[in-house]
Amino acid sequence: MDLLTPELGLFVWTLIAFLAVFFILRKFAWKPILKSLHERETGIAESIASADRVKKEMGQMQAENEKLMMEARAQSAQMLKEAKEMKESIINKAKEETKAVADKMIAEAQQQIQQQKMAALTEVKNEIGKLAVEVAEKVIRKELATADSQNGYAQMLAEDIKMN
Numbered sequence: 001m002d003l004l005t006p007e008l009g010l011f012v013w014t015l016i017a018f019l020a021v022f023f024i025l026r027k028f029a030w031k032p033i034l035k036s037l038h039e040r041e042t043g044i045a046e047s048i049a050s051a052d053r054v055k056k057e058m059g060q061m062q063a064e065n066e067k068l069m070m071e072a073r074a075q076s077a078q079m080l081k082e083a084k085e086m087k088e089s090i091i092n093k094a095k096e097e098t099k100a101v102a103d104k105m106i107a108e109a110q111q112q113i114q115q116q117k118m119a120a121l122t123e124v125k126n127e128i129g130k131l132a133v134e135v136a137e138k139v140i141r142k143e144l145a146t147a148d149s150q151n152g153y154a155q156m157l158a159e160d161i162k163m164n
Contacts, residue, residue, distance in 0.1 A: 144150045
């Protein structure tokens with residue numbers, strides 16, 4: 001049992017050595033150790049806070065990105081809608097212009113047809129008039145072939161003139 005209980009001298013010298021090391025460590029090492037521990041604790045807390053801020057910023061950025069994506073999709077849909085409307089407008093305008101040109105061409109063609117019809121009718125009337133004059137000339141020549149018939153016709157004309 002002597003081995004388990006230390007002697008008083010060993011105990012005192014151990015206590016003095018411990019106290020000397022304790023005071024030396026306290027004087028020179030304790031403050032830098034506590035300071036470094038405090039700095040480490042502060043650094044860890046700042047890192048955690050920074051990580052939380054970054055996480056919040058990332059969440060905000062992600063929300064902003066989603067918002068921008070939605071706006072881009074809306075703008076894209078709006079542009080497509082406007083493009084379709086513009087296409088339909090251009091097509092309708094082209095149809096209207098084509099119809100107007102076609103109507104104008106039809107009106108001009110009808111006018112030309114009417115003019116040609118009138119020219120043809122005039123020509124036919126002229127030909128009929130010529131034929132009537134020729135027929136009348138031939139009839140009058142036949143009837144006025146003799147001198148007596150000519151004198152009788154002249155008297156009849158003279159009588160008509162006197163009456164009027």
